[in-house]
Amino acid sequence: MTLEDALGPLNEVERVHAPQHLFVAGDLSLLRRKPKVAIVGSRRATQDGVRRAARLARILVEHGAVVVSGLARGIDTAVHRATMDAGGRTIGVIGTSLDQVYPRENEALQREIAAKHALLSQFPPDHPTRPANFPMRNRTMALLCDASVIVEAAGTSGSLSQGWEALRLGRTLFLMASIVERTDLSWPKTMIEYGAEVLRDPVDLLEALPLGEDLPVVSF
Protein backbone atom coordinates (compact mmCIF):
# COMPACT_ATOMS: atom_id res chain seq x y z
CA MET A 1 0.00 0.00 0.00
CA THR A 2 1.06 3.61 -0.32
CA LEU A 3 1.61 5.73 2.75
CA GLU A 4 -1.44 7.78 1.79
CA ASP A 5 -3.54 4.59 1.76
CA ALA A 6 -2.40 4.03 5.31
CA LEU A 7 -2.44 7.53 6.75
CA GLY A 8 -4.62 9.63 4.47
CA PRO A 9 -3.43 12.41 2.19
CA LEU A 10 -0.09 14.08 2.92
CA ASN A 11 0.91 17.70 2.58
CA GLU A 12 3.95 18.79 0.57
CA VAL A 13 6.21 18.92 3.63
CA GLU A 14 5.18 15.41 4.70
CA ARG A 15 5.84 14.06 1.21
CA VAL A 16 9.51 15.12 1.22
CA HIS A 17 10.77 12.00 3.01
CA ALA A 18 7.67 9.82 2.83
CA PRO A 19 8.31 6.35 1.41
CA GLN A 20 6.36 5.45 -1.73
CA HIS A 21 5.18 2.13 -0.35
CA LEU A 22 4.54 0.51 2.98
CA PHE A 23 4.55 -3.19 3.67
CA VAL A 24 2.38 -4.06 6.62
CA ALA A 25 1.67 -7.24 8.55
CA GLY A 26 -1.00 -7.43 11.22
CA ASP A 27 -3.72 -5.00 12.19
CA LEU A 28 -3.83 -2.27 9.54
CA SER A 29 -6.37 -0.25 11.50
CA LEU A 30 -3.68 0.66 14.03
CA LEU A 31 -2.07 2.93 11.44
CA ARG A 32 -5.08 5.23 11.44
CA ARG A 33 -5.62 5.18 15.19
CA LYS A 34 -4.84 8.33 17.13
CA PRO A 35 -2.93 9.20 19.13
CA LYS A 36 0.22 7.37 18.08
CA VAL A 37 3.37 8.09 20.02
CA ALA A 38 6.86 6.85 19.18
CA ILE A 39 9.30 6.12 21.98
CA VAL A 40 12.79 5.51 20.66
CA GLY A 41 16.33 5.45 21.93
CA SER A 42 19.66 3.81 22.18
CA ARG A 43 20.45 0.19 21.41
CA ARG A 44 22.96 0.33 24.25
CA ALA A 45 20.42 1.52 26.77
CA THR A 46 21.08 2.07 30.44
CA GLN A 47 18.89 0.38 33.01
CA ASP A 48 17.45 3.76 33.93
CA GLY A 49 16.66 4.46 30.30
CA VAL A 50 14.90 1.13 29.88
CA ARG A 51 12.89 1.76 33.06
CA ARG A 52 11.86 5.24 31.97
CA ALA A 53 10.90 4.09 28.48
CA ALA A 54 8.80 1.22 29.83
CA ARG A 55 7.08 3.46 32.35
CA LEU A 56 6.21 6.02 29.69
CA ALA A 57 4.86 3.26 27.42
CA ARG A 58 2.60 2.04 30.24
CA ILE A 59 1.29 5.56 30.85
CA LEU A 60 0.53 5.98 27.16
CA VAL A 61 -1.31 2.65 27.09
CA GLU A 62 -3.42 3.79 30.06
CA HIS A 63 -4.41 6.83 28.00
CA GLY A 64 -5.31 4.88 24.89
CA ALA A 65 -2.31 5.72 22.74
CA VAL A 66 -0.80 3.34 20.21
CA VAL A 67 2.87 3.04 21.10
CA VAL A 68 5.31 2.92 18.20
CA SER A 69 8.96 1.94 18.15
CA GLY A 70 11.62 0.45 15.93
CA LEU A 71 12.13 -3.11 17.23
CA ALA A 72 15.81 -2.47 17.81
CA ARG A 73 17.76 -3.67 20.82
CA GLY A 74 17.57 -1.66 24.03
CA ILE A 75 14.96 1.07 24.39
CA ASP A 76 12.81 -0.06 21.45
CA THR A 77 12.55 -3.62 22.72
CA ALA A 78 11.64 -2.40 26.21
CA VAL A 79 8.95 -0.14 24.78
CA HIS A 80 7.25 -2.86 22.73
CA ARG A 81 7.36 -5.35 25.60
CA ALA A 82 6.04 -2.89 28.18
CA THR A 83 3.23 -1.86 25.85
CA MET A 84 2.13 -5.44 25.22
CA ASP A 85 2.50 -6.39 28.88
CA ALA A 86 0.22 -3.48 29.78
CA GLY A 87 -2.41 -4.66 27.30
CA GLY A 88 -1.76 -1.88 24.81
CA ARG A 89 -1.37 -1.81 21.04
CA THR A 90 1.98 -1.32 19.37
CA ILE A 91 3.42 -0.77 15.91
CA GLY A 92 6.92 -1.95 15.05
CA VAL A 93 8.54 0.06 12.27
CA ILE A 94 11.55 -1.89 11.09
CA GLY A 95 14.62 -1.04 9.06
CA THR A 96 14.63 -4.34 7.17
CA SER A 97 12.01 -5.84 4.91
CA LEU A 98 9.21 -7.73 6.67
CA ASP A 99 10.78 -11.09 5.82
CA GLN A 100 14.01 -10.30 7.65
CA VAL A 101 14.78 -9.82 11.31
CA TYR A 102 17.31 -7.51 12.86
CA PRO A 103 18.46 -8.07 15.52
CA ARG A 104 18.01 -11.83 15.39
CA GLU A 105 17.26 -11.97 19.12
CA ASN A 106 14.00 -10.07 18.47
CA GLU A 107 12.62 -12.69 16.10
CA ALA A 108 9.92 -13.86 18.51
CA LEU A 109 8.99 -10.29 19.43
CA GLN A 110 8.75 -9.31 15.76
CA ARG A 111 6.57 -12.34 15.03
CA GLU A 112 4.26 -11.51 17.94
CA ILE A 113 3.91 -7.88 16.82
CA ALA A 114 3.17 -8.97 13.24
CA ALA A 115 0.51 -11.39 14.46
CA LYS A 116 -1.24 -9.36 17.15
CA HIS A 117 -0.35 -5.73 16.49
CA ALA A 118 1.20 -4.16 13.38
CA LEU A 119 4.61 -4.58 11.79
CA LEU A 120 5.57 -2.09 9.15
CA SER A 121 8.44 -1.64 6.71
CA GLN A 122 9.08 0.66 3.81
CA PHE A 123 11.44 -1.85 2.22
CA PRO A 124 10.19 -4.50 -0.24
CA PRO A 125 10.86 -8.21 0.31
CA ASP A 126 14.53 -9.18 -0.03
CA HIS A 127 15.61 -5.55 0.11
CA PRO A 128 19.24 -5.52 1.31
CA THR A 129 19.66 -4.45 4.90
CA ARG A 130 21.99 -1.45 4.96
CA PRO A 131 22.84 1.02 7.71
CA ALA A 132 21.10 3.77 5.72
CA ASN A 133 17.78 1.93 6.08
CA PHE A 134 17.54 2.68 9.78
CA PRO A 135 17.49 6.48 9.77
CA MET A 136 15.01 6.27 6.86
CA ARG A 137 12.86 4.04 9.03
CA ASN A 138 13.10 6.61 11.84
CA ARG A 139 11.91 9.43 9.57
CA THR A 140 8.94 7.30 8.54
CA MET A 141 8.17 6.71 12.22
CA ALA A 142 8.15 10.47 12.83
CA LEU A 143 5.65 10.87 10.00
CA LEU A 144 3.41 8.10 11.32
CA CYS A 145 3.20 9.49 14.83
CA ASP A 146 1.58 12.47 16.48
CA ALA A 147 4.57 12.82 18.79
CA SER A 148 7.99 11.27 19.31
CA VAL A 149 9.97 10.86 22.51
CA ILE A 150 13.71 10.23 22.54
CA VAL A 151 14.73 8.45 25.72
CA GLU A 152 18.46 7.98 25.24
CA ALA A 153 20.58 8.36 22.13
CA ALA A 154 24.20 8.78 21.14
CA GLY A 155 25.26 11.38 18.59
CA THR A 156 25.01 8.90 15.72
CA SER A 157 21.74 7.24 16.67
CA GLY A 158 18.89 6.87 14.18
CA SER A 159 16.71 8.42 16.87
CA LEU A 160 18.24 11.77 15.98
CA SER A 161 16.98 11.43 12.40
CA GLN A 162 13.56 10.87 13.88
CA GLY A 163 13.88 13.93 16.12
CA TRP A 164 14.86 16.24 13.28
CA GLU A 165 12.13 14.89 11.04
CA ALA A 166 9.50 15.36 13.75
CA LEU A 167 10.61 18.99 14.14
CA ARG A 168 10.54 19.56 10.39
CA LEU A 169 7.01 18.14 10.21
CA GLY A 170 5.81 20.33 13.07
CA ARG A 171 5.14 17.26 15.25
CA THR A 172 5.73 17.35 18.95
CA LEU A 173 9.16 16.10 19.95
CA PHE A 174 10.07 15.46 23.57
CA LEU A 175 13.50 14.65 24.92
CA MET A 176 13.72 12.92 28.28
CA ALA A 177 15.06 15.33 30.88
CA SER A 178 17.84 12.87 31.71
CA ILE A 179 19.46 13.29 28.29
CA VAL A 180 19.13 17.04 28.29
CA GLU A 181 21.03 17.14 31.57
CA ARG A 182 24.00 15.22 30.13
CA THR A 183 26.94 17.54 29.53
CA ASP A 184 28.65 15.18 27.06
CA LEU A 185 25.83 15.49 24.50
CA SER A 186 25.43 18.58 22.35
CA TRP A 187 22.54 17.49 20.13
CA PRO A 188 19.80 17.85 22.77
CA LYS A 189 20.53 21.57 23.14
CA THR A 190 20.52 22.01 19.36
CA MET A 191 17.20 20.22 19.04
CA ILE A 192 15.70 22.34 21.81
CA GLU A 193 16.84 25.43 19.92
CA TYR A 194 14.73 24.17 17.00
CA GLY A 195 11.63 23.42 19.04
CA ALA A 196 12.10 20.14 20.94
CA GLU A 197 10.55 20.08 24.41
CA VAL A 198 12.00 18.60 27.57
CA LEU A 199 9.81 15.86 29.04
CA ARG A 200 9.73 16.51 32.78
CA ASP A 201 6.20 15.19 33.36
CA PRO A 202 4.28 12.70 31.17
CA VAL A 203 1.24 14.96 31.55
CA ASP A 204 2.97 17.43 29.23
CA LEU A 205 3.09 14.77 26.53
CA LEU A 206 -0.53 13.76 27.07
CA GLU A 207 -1.58 17.41 26.81
CA ALA A 208 0.03 17.66 23.39
CA LEU A 209 -1.78 14.69 21.87
CA PRO A 210 -5.00 14.46 19.88
CA LEU A 211 -7.87 12.86 21.74
CA GLY A 212 -8.76 9.56 20.13
CA GLU A 213 -10.27 10.69 16.85
CA ASP A 214 -9.37 8.85 13.69
CA LEU A 215 -9.08 11.82 11.36
CA PRO A 216 -9.56 15.57 11.66
CA VAL A 217 -13.14 16.56 10.96
CA VAL A 218 -14.17 19.02 8.31
CA SER A 219 -17.61 19.94 9.62
CA PHE A 220 -19.23 20.78 12.92
Added chain:
Amino acid sequence: MAKTFPSFPSDLRFGSYFAYPGARMAEQATDPASARKCRNLILAVKQDAVSPAHAPLTLIQVWIRQLAAVVSDTVLASLLDRSATLIPMPRSSPLLRRSVWPALRLADAMVEHGLGGEVLPCLERLNAVPKAALSRPGERPTALDHYESLAITLVPGMPQKAILVDDVVTRGAMFGGAFAKLTEVLGSTEIIGAFAFARTVQTFDRAVDPCVGRIACSWSGDHSSRTP
Protein backbone atom coordinates in the same frame (compact mmCIF):
# COMPACT_ATOMS: atom_id res chain seq x y z
CA MET B 1 21.86 58.40 24.03
CA ALA B 2 18.81 57.00 25.78
CA LYS B 3 17.78 53.52 24.70
CA THR B 4 14.35 53.38 23.06
CA PHE B 5 12.08 50.92 24.79
CA PRO B 6 9.87 48.74 22.59
CA SER B 7 6.26 49.86 22.24
CA PHE B 8 4.08 46.97 23.28
CA PRO B 9 0.42 47.38 22.34
CA SER B 10 -1.94 48.38 25.13
CA ASP B 11 -5.00 47.85 22.95
CA LEU B 12 -4.55 45.68 19.85
CA ARG B 13 -7.69 44.42 18.11
CA PHE B 14 -7.68 40.73 17.45
CA GLY B 15 -10.07 38.27 15.86
CA SER B 16 -10.27 34.52 15.81
CA TYR B 17 -12.35 31.89 14.05
CA PHE B 18 -12.33 28.74 16.16
CA ALA B 19 -12.23 27.93 19.87
CA TYR B 20 -9.33 25.73 21.02
CA PRO B 21 -9.98 23.76 24.20
CA GLY B 22 -7.14 22.26 26.23
CA ALA B 23 -7.01 18.48 26.58
CA ARG B 24 -8.34 18.29 30.12
CA MET B 25 -10.95 20.94 29.51
CA ALA B 26 -12.19 19.13 26.41
CA GLU B 27 -12.92 16.07 28.52
CA GLN B 28 -14.84 18.19 31.03
CA ALA B 29 -16.84 20.15 28.45
CA THR B 30 -20.62 19.81 28.35
CA ASP B 31 -20.17 18.31 24.88
CA PRO B 32 -16.86 16.47 25.15
CA ALA B 33 -17.21 14.83 21.72
CA SER B 34 -17.37 18.22 20.00
CA ALA B 35 -14.60 19.58 22.18
CA ARG B 36 -12.37 16.63 21.30
CA LYS B 37 -13.09 16.98 17.60
CA CYS B 38 -12.35 20.67 17.78
CA ARG B 39 -9.11 20.15 19.65
CA ASN B 40 -7.99 17.51 17.16
CA LEU B 41 -8.85 19.80 14.26
CA ILE B 42 -6.72 22.62 15.65
CA LEU B 43 -3.82 20.24 16.30
CA ALA B 44 -4.09 19.11 12.67
CA VAL B 45 -4.22 22.72 11.49
CA LYS B 46 -1.01 23.39 13.42
CA GLN B 47 0.61 20.67 11.30
CA ASP B 48 -0.98 22.02 8.10
CA ALA B 49 -2.68 18.67 7.57
CA VAL B 50 -4.47 17.89 4.34
CA SER B 51 -8.24 17.60 4.64
CA PRO B 52 -9.11 13.91 4.18
CA ALA B 53 -12.31 14.85 2.39
CA HIS B 54 -10.86 17.59 0.17
CA ALA B 55 -7.33 16.46 -0.77
CA PRO B 56 -5.11 18.04 -1.88
CA LEU B 57 -6.59 21.03 -0.03
CA THR B 58 -5.37 21.46 3.51
CA LEU B 59 -7.70 21.95 6.46
CA ILE B 60 -6.59 25.57 6.59
CA GLN B 61 -7.58 26.10 2.95
CA VAL B 62 -10.94 24.40 3.42
CA TRP B 63 -11.89 26.30 6.54
CA ILE B 64 -10.68 29.68 5.29
CA ARG B 65 -12.73 29.15 2.14
CA GLN B 66 -15.73 28.55 4.38
CA LEU B 67 -14.95 31.62 6.46
CA ALA B 68 -14.65 33.77 3.33
CA ALA B 69 -18.11 32.65 2.23
CA VAL B 70 -19.74 33.89 5.44
CA VAL B 71 -17.36 36.51 6.76
CA SER B 72 -19.66 39.43 6.05
CA ASP B 73 -22.19 37.89 8.45
CA THR B 74 -19.66 37.60 11.26
CA VAL B 75 -17.93 40.02 13.61
CA LEU B 76 -14.67 39.29 11.76
CA ALA B 77 -15.87 41.52 8.91
CA SER B 78 -14.99 44.51 11.12
CA LEU B 79 -11.38 43.34 11.46
CA LEU B 80 -10.36 41.65 8.23
CA ASP B 81 -9.51 44.03 5.42
CA ARG B 82 -8.86 42.83 1.90
CA SER B 83 -6.44 45.72 1.32
CA ALA B 84 -4.30 44.92 4.37
CA THR B 85 -1.00 43.09 4.12
CA LEU B 86 -0.92 39.89 6.19
CA ILE B 87 2.21 39.22 8.21
CA PRO B 88 2.48 35.58 9.37
CA MET B 89 3.93 34.98 12.81
CA PRO B 90 7.01 32.76 12.93
CA ARG B 91 6.87 29.46 14.74
CA SER B 92 8.21 29.36 18.28
CA SER B 93 11.63 28.22 17.06
CA PRO B 94 13.78 28.89 13.99
CA LEU B 95 12.50 27.15 10.88
CA LEU B 96 14.24 24.10 9.52
CA ARG B 97 14.57 23.87 5.75
CA ARG B 98 11.38 22.61 4.04
CA SER B 99 9.39 22.60 7.25
CA VAL B 100 5.81 23.38 8.18
CA TRP B 101 4.86 27.04 8.75
CA PRO B 102 1.11 27.05 9.40
CA ALA B 103 0.79 30.82 9.86
CA LEU B 104 2.19 31.36 6.37
CA ARG B 105 -0.23 28.82 4.93
CA LEU B 106 -3.06 30.55 6.78
CA ALA B 107 -2.08 33.97 5.41
CA ASP B 108 -1.78 32.54 1.88
CA ALA B 109 -5.24 31.01 2.15
CA MET B 110 -6.72 34.27 3.44
CA VAL B 111 -5.33 36.21 0.50
CA GLU B 112 -6.51 33.54 -1.92
CA HIS B 113 -10.04 34.00 -0.60
CA GLY B 114 -10.06 37.76 -0.40
CA LEU B 115 -9.46 38.14 3.33
CA GLY B 116 -6.23 40.06 2.83
CA GLY B 117 -4.32 41.88 0.14
CA GLU B 118 -0.93 40.22 0.10
CA VAL B 119 1.34 38.17 2.34
CA LEU B 120 4.59 39.54 3.70
CA PRO B 121 6.59 36.87 5.59
CA CYS B 122 9.05 39.41 6.98
CA LEU B 123 9.36 38.17 10.56
CA GLU B 124 11.92 35.53 11.49
CA ARG B 125 12.56 33.71 14.75
CA LEU B 126 16.20 33.91 15.77
CA ASN B 127 16.00 31.96 19.04
CA ALA B 128 13.45 29.47 20.29
CA VAL B 129 10.93 30.50 22.91
CA PRO B 130 8.87 27.97 24.88
CA LYS B 131 5.60 27.00 23.20
CA ALA B 132 2.78 28.75 25.07
CA ALA B 133 0.47 25.77 24.62
CA LEU B 134 2.96 23.45 26.35
CA SER B 135 4.08 25.89 29.06
CA ARG B 136 2.74 26.25 32.55
CA PRO B 137 1.09 29.63 33.15
CA GLY B 138 4.08 31.19 34.90
CA GLU B 139 6.55 29.92 32.31
CA ARG B 140 4.89 31.13 29.11
CA PRO B 141 7.02 33.45 27.00
CA THR B 142 6.23 37.13 27.43
CA ALA B 143 5.78 39.74 24.72
CA LEU B 144 9.28 40.91 25.61
CA ASP B 145 10.65 37.37 25.10
CA HIS B 146 9.02 37.27 21.68
CA TYR B 147 10.24 40.76 20.81
CA GLU B 148 13.81 39.83 21.69
CA SER B 149 13.73 36.60 19.69
CA LEU B 150 12.42 38.14 16.44
CA ALA B 151 14.10 39.80 13.49
CA ILE B 152 12.65 41.55 10.46
CA THR B 153 13.67 41.17 6.86
CA LEU B 154 13.09 44.54 5.24
CA VAL B 155 11.79 44.63 1.68
CA PRO B 156 11.21 47.64 -0.60
CA GLY B 157 7.73 49.12 -0.36
CA MET B 158 6.71 48.06 3.13
CA PRO B 159 2.92 48.10 3.58
CA GLN B 160 0.75 50.95 4.78
CA LYS B 161 -1.42 48.74 6.93
CA ALA B 162 -0.94 45.22 8.15
CA ILE B 163 -2.68 42.45 10.05
CA LEU B 164 -0.67 39.92 12.04
CA VAL B 165 -1.68 36.30 11.41
CA ASP B 166 -1.11 33.17 13.49
CA ASP B 167 -2.59 29.71 13.89
CA VAL B 168 -3.43 29.95 17.61
CA VAL B 169 -3.53 32.84 20.08
CA THR B 170 -3.16 32.14 23.79
CA ARG B 171 -2.72 35.38 25.72
CA GLY B 172 -1.49 37.40 22.77
CA ALA B 173 2.14 37.73 23.86
CA MET B 174 3.37 36.66 20.42
CA PHE B 175 1.24 39.29 18.71
CA GLY B 176 2.40 41.84 21.29
CA GLY B 177 6.09 41.11 20.71
CA ALA B 178 5.68 41.15 16.93
CA PHE B 179 3.72 44.40 17.11
CA ALA B 180 6.54 46.03 19.07
CA LYS B 181 9.22 44.75 16.70
CA LEU B 182 7.32 45.81 13.58
CA THR B 183 6.43 49.21 15.01
CA GLU B 184 10.06 49.85 15.88
CA VAL B 185 11.39 48.96 12.44
CA LEU B 186 8.47 49.91 10.17
CA GLY B 187 7.38 53.18 11.68
CA SER B 188 5.08 54.03 8.79
CA THR B 189 3.16 50.74 8.74
CA GLU B 190 -0.07 50.78 10.72
CA ILE B 191 -0.81 47.45 12.35
CA ILE B 192 -4.58 47.43 12.37
CA GLY B 193 -5.08 44.12 14.13
CA ALA B 194 -4.23 40.48 14.57
CA PHE B 195 -6.03 37.34 13.44
CA ALA B 196 -5.66 33.79 14.69
CA PHE B 197 -7.31 30.69 13.31
CA ALA B 198 -8.18 29.68 16.88
CA ARG B 199 -8.06 31.10 20.37
CA THR B 200 -7.54 29.07 23.52
CA VAL B 201 -10.67 29.04 25.67
CA GLN B 202 -11.40 28.41 29.34
CA THR B 203 -14.83 26.94 28.64
CA PHE B 204 -15.88 25.26 25.44
CA ASP B 205 -19.26 26.17 23.94
CA ARG B 206 -18.76 25.60 20.23
CA ALA B 207 -15.96 24.96 17.78
CA VAL B 208 -16.68 27.57 15.12
CA ASP B 209 -16.88 30.73 17.18
CA PRO B 210 -15.82 33.89 15.34
CA CYS B 211 -14.94 36.62 17.77
CA VAL B 212 -13.27 40.02 17.92
CA GLY B 213 -11.58 41.34 21.03
CA ARG B 214 -8.53 43.06 22.44
CA ILE B 215 -4.99 42.17 23.39
CA ALA B 216 -3.27 44.32 25.98
CA CYS B 217 0.38 44.16 26.97
CA SER B 218 2.01 45.91 29.91
CA TRP B 219 4.45 48.69 29.01
CA SER B 220 7.37 46.42 29.89
CA GLY B 221 6.11 43.49 27.82
CA ASP B 222 6.08 41.24 30.89
CA HIS B 223 2.33 40.66 30.92
CA SER B 224 -0.24 40.15 28.20
CA SER B 225 -3.95 39.56 28.34
CA ARG B 226 -6.61 38.78 25.82
CA THR B 227 -10.30 39.66 25.93
CA PRO B 228 -12.19 37.48 25.38
